[in-house]
Every structure is written in structure tokens, then in C-alpha cells.
Amino acid sequence: MLELKDLNVYYGAIHALKGLNLNINPGEIVSLIGANGAGKSTTLRTISGLEKSKSGYILLDGMKINSVPAPDIVKLGLSHVPEGRRIFPQMSIMENLEMGAYTRKDKEGINKDYNKVFELFPILEERKQQLAGTLSGGEQQMLAIGRGLMSKPKLLLLDEPSMGLAPIIVNEIFSVIKNINEDGTTVLLVEQNANMALKLSDRAYIIRNGEIELEGKSEELLNNEKVRKAYLEG
Amino acid sequence: MKAFNKNNIIQIIILVAIIIIGNVLVSVGIIDSYIELNIVLIGINIILAVSLNLIVGFTGLFSLGHAAFMSIGAYTSAVLTRNFNSPFIFAILMSGLVASLAGILIGIPTLRLKGDYLAIATLGFGEIVRVLALNNDYIGGAIGFNDIPQYTNWNYTFIMVVLTVVLISNFVKSSHGRACISIRENEIASEAMGINTTFYKVLAFAIGAFFAGIAGSLYANYFYFIKPDSFGFMKSIDILVMVVFGGLGSIPGSIIGALSLTVISTLLQSIPDLRMVIYAVILFLIMLFRPQGIMGDTEFRLLNKKEVKHNVSSKGK
Ligand SMILES: Nc1ncnc2c1ncn2[C@@H]1O[C@H](COP(=O)(O)OP(=O)(O)OP(=O)(O)O)[C@@H](O)[C@H]1O
Ligand SMILES: [Mg+2]
Numbered sequence: 103m104l105e106l107k108d109l110n111v112y113y114g115a116i117h118a119l120k121g122l123n124l125n126i127n128p129g130e131i132v133s134l135i136g137a138n139g140a141g142k143s144t145t146l147r148t149i150s151g152l153e154k155s156k157s158g159y160i161l162l163d164g165m166k167i168n169s170v171p172a173p174d175i176v177k178l179g180l181s182h183v184p185e186g187r188r189i190f191p192q193m194s195i196m197e198n199l200e201m202g203a204y205t206r207k208d209k210e211g212i213n214k215d216y217n218k219v220f221e222l223f224p225i226l227e228e229r230k231q232q233l234a235g236t237l238s239g240g241e242q243q244m245l246a247i248g249r250g251l252m253s254k255p256k257l258l259l260l261d262e263p264s265m266g267l268a269p270i271i272v273n274e275i276f277s278v279i280k281n282i283n284e285d286g287t288t289v290l291l292v293e294q295n296a297n298m299a300l301k302l303s304d305r306a307y308i309i310r311n312g313e314i315e316l317e318g319k320s321e322e323l324l325n326n327e328k329v330r331k332a333y334l335e336g
Numbered sequence: 337m338k339a340f341n342k343n344n345i346i347q348i349i350i351l352v353a354i355i356i357i358g359n360v361l362v363s364v365g366i367i368d369s370y371i372e373l374n375i376v377l378i379g380i381n382i383i384l385a386v387s388l389n390l391i392v393g394f395t396g397l398f399s400l401g402h403a404a405f406m407s408i409g410a411y412t413s414a415v416l417t418r419n420f421n422s423p424f425i426f427a428i429l430m431s432g433l434v435a436s437l438a439g440i441l442i443g444i445p446t447l448r449l450k451g452d453y454l455a456i457a458t459l460g461f462g463e464i465v466r467v468l469a470l471n472n473d474y475i476g477g478a479i480g481f482n483d484i485p486q487y488t489n490w491n492y493t494f495i496m497v498v499l500t501v502v503l504i505s506n507f508v509k510s511s512h513g514r515a516c517i518s519i520r521e522n523e524i525a526s527e528a529m530g531i532n533t534t535f536y537k538v539l540a541f542a543i544g545a546f547f548a549g550i551a552g553s554l555y556a557n558y559f560y561f562i563k564p565d566s567f568g569f570m571k572s573i574d575i576l577v578m579v580v581f582g583g584l585g586s587i588p589g590s591i592i593g594a595l596s597l598t599v600i601s602t603l604l605q606s607i608p609d610l611r612m613v614i615y616a617v618i619l620f621l622i623m624l625f626r627p628q629g630i631m632g633d634t635e636f637r638l639l640n641k642k643e644v645k646h647n648v649s650s651k652g653k
Binding site: 173183249 | 515
């Protein structure tokens, strides 16, 4: 479904992604794991058209989308839930979800998807009219994911959904990600929380200093000595 | 889509009634020239404050150059009505368009700047416009532009105020307006939702500048005489104070801000030095006790009573 081939991204002189290769098949949950500054967010931002790549390919169903502008990427079925729960604080939950459907015109489909989001996150329906800025951290993350679903993506890009949340909330959110995936949405999950991410995903890539260091089935990586040392212990 | 409902008809009747009453009051002399002067000033300031609010309050772009757009509109209107005898309504429209064009030209390069940088860039833009006007003999340079025909009256002022308020309120409530607000709320998320943030920033700037240009036109054709220094940095600050005073992101707030500060400033006219001090004190007190402005972010419910409805069918439990 999505293929990154020899992708290079620079911030001025900083070489943030150094010939990245990554591949996602339809229906999978793939996780991208790495430490601070490894280039995880850069990867997602480049895929969704928010950063420009210097060279290499981003192929969505075989089509090169490197220079497709961000609004059109959303229309192509890619939805990016940015790092750090970037909700719209002074808008209600409902208005946040409406913004998620910004690129869509099909009113009926949109209404259906509100209900889908509310089924996944019942708390959002209870608080429909509440200002998003007044939600707890976990609820804001749920809203950010729900809003991301409102564009009806084929591929959902999640940037560190567990960041700063209590383990019990992380569990809840991860089980919803599983549900979303079972409903037919492919997921690329960026995480520092390697343990949780590997348990949830089918396959995983480990990124370090802008390069893929390791890739494989998630179960295998969970038992890999190097991975255990670097990302799972201590 | 129903274009008109009962509410709209009532609103239109009220507006027409106000126009007629205004005309009667002018003709019998209850609204004398002094009161009219103040009404025109209040009207111009409402247009300026509401249009700046779209840029600063709703879209979150910190602009310090609003008076420059007013200046461009004022000079456009002055040239058109005096040198080319063009009809006032045409001059008003052109003033808006020229100012708006200037907004787009300055907006495209500067709107990728954030926060303070944008403020400084718009400040610089305001100074450039002022200096260009000072050095252009065709429009009178430093001496100013004289003998502009006086066309602005109660009717033009009132109608332009209503148009500004209605059009900007409707814009803010539209999906385009939502896009602008989402930029203020969180630009990165807004981009991720597929919103073309550059486009909407330039659009907010262009619309804001359009109405500031109209305000300039009303100003020029009321006071016979304009000079570049009338539209300097201090005027931009003046407008910003009205917006902040009333509440960023509140259109009724901008109206109240423009109204009250124009009245205060008229009352203090004989002591111009004190005026700025009192302005500063007011601003200080507002920031201290009501940082969200007098009206917070209250939206208009007067002009359009329809509550925002969400068409989500709640599922049966
Ligand atoms: N806008 C930017 N300008 C310059 N350098 C940047 C910018 N954004 C990221 N970088 C650099 O690019 C590298 C990769 O950053 P990125 O945000 O992709 O890391 P990350 O893996 O998401 O880290 P984290 O887990 O902390 O979010 C870092 O060295 C970072 O300093
Ligand atoms: Mg990151």
C-alpha cells in the first residue's frame, strides 16, 4: 500500500532521513520505533506532505506522491494524527471532528463516521459539546485519533499516541487502534513505547539516526536480543 | 436552501427602518454635523476593528499594519473621486479591491512568518506605505491630498458597517471561517487535516484588507483631506486596541470596542497627550482583569438566531 524507497529528507544542513526504506501492506499494523530524534515524526510528516523530500520515492498504491500537496494527500486516503495531541482547544469535540472531515463533501458518510468514532470512543459522544481544551490528556488523544478517522483514511499515521499517558489509558487507546485496524484501516504506528507497539503490530521497523536499523515481524523483534537491550529494558 | 426566512425579513425591515430614521433625524437637524462626524468615525472604526479581528482574532495572525490598508483605500478613493470624478460607490469598491490586492501581495511572502516576525513584517509594510505616500507628489506627498469631494454620509456609513459585519460574521461561520479559526487554534493540526493553511491566511488578510480599504474610502470622502501620517503606526495600534478591548474573536466585541474607544477618544480630544495614557491604562486594566476582552469570544446571535446544529443522529441505546 505504502512504500518508501531510499527516502532522503533534510532540515537545512541536518540530514534527518538517510535513505529510508519502508513498506506497508494493506490491512497491516506496522510500527516504527526509535529513540528521541531518530526521525520518526519526520517520516510521518514527509509521507503526509508536510515536509519535502530531497530524493527517493514515496509510493501510495504505486503512485509517486512526493510532491503532492498536503490537502490532496488527505484526499488520497492518508490521515496523519500529529504528535502531542494537537487538538483545537477552543472548539468543541464536535467541531474538532468536523474539522477532521474538512476535505470531504459526502454529508451522509460523514454522519455515519461520527457515529463510528463515538462507538470507538463513547466518552467523546458524552462530551460532544465540551471544549476540547478542557479534556484530559487521554481524552484529547482519543479526540485526535477520532478526528483523524473523520477523513475516512485507508492508511492512518499515528505519531506517539501513548505519549505522556498512564498505562491504563494507553491500553485502552491501543485496543481501539486494534479495532480500527480490524475494521479495515491500515495503520502506521510511531512509538517510543516499543513494548506496547511490538505487541500490537504485525511488523515493525526500528529507526536510528534517520536510518532503518532493523525490521521484521513484531514477535521476532520482541525476542531479539539487540532490541530487548536497546528498547525494552532499562 | 432557504435564502430568506422570517427572521431575515424582520432583520431587513429593521435595517431599512434605521436608515430612514437616520435620514429623518439628519434632515430635521437632531443629528447635527458634530454628531454625524462622530457617527461616521464610529462606523469607520467598527469596520476597521471587525476586519482586523478577522485577521488577528479569528485567524491568529498578529498584524500591526492595518492602517496601511486603510491608507491605500483612502488614497484610491481620493484619486478616483477627485481626479476622475468617478461615482462614490465605484470608488468604495475599488478602494476595497486595491487594498485587498496589496494585502495579497504583502501576505504571500510574509504569512509564512510566525508570531513576532509577522508583527514586525506588517509593521514594516505599514511604514513602507506611509513613506511611499509621503514621497509621491501625485497624491500630494507630505502636504496631503486636498479637496476630496465629501460623499460619505449617514447612509453610506451605516450600509457599509452592516455589510462588513454581516459578511465577516457569515464568513467566520462558514467552513472557510472554520479553517481560519483552526489555524489560530493549531496550525500543525490544521495542516494535517488537509487545510491549505497558506491559502486561508492570505484569504483572511485579503478580506481584512478589503474592508480596511473601504473604511479608508469612507474616511477620505468625509474629511476632504488626507495625509500619510493619518494612517501611521499609531492608527494601527488604535485599531488593535479596539479589537483586544472588545475581545479577540468576538465580532460584537469589536463593535463595542470601536464604539467605546471612539467615544472615549472624542471626549479626550482636547487633551491629546492624555489620550494615549488613558488608552494604555485601559488596555492594562483589561489585560489584568479580563484578558479575553469585554465580550470574550461571544458570537453574534442577534443577526442570525439559528443555533449551530449538529446533524448527528444519536443511536438508540
Ligand atoms: N523543523 C526542524 N528543523 C530542524 N531540525 C529538525 C526539525 N524537525 C526535526 N528536526 C531534527 O530532525 C531529527 C529527527 O527529528 P524527529 O522529530 O523526526 O524525531 P522523532 O524520532 O520524532 O523524535 P521524538 O521521539 O523526540 O519525537 C532530529 O535531529 C531533529 O532535531
Ligand atoms: Mg516525534
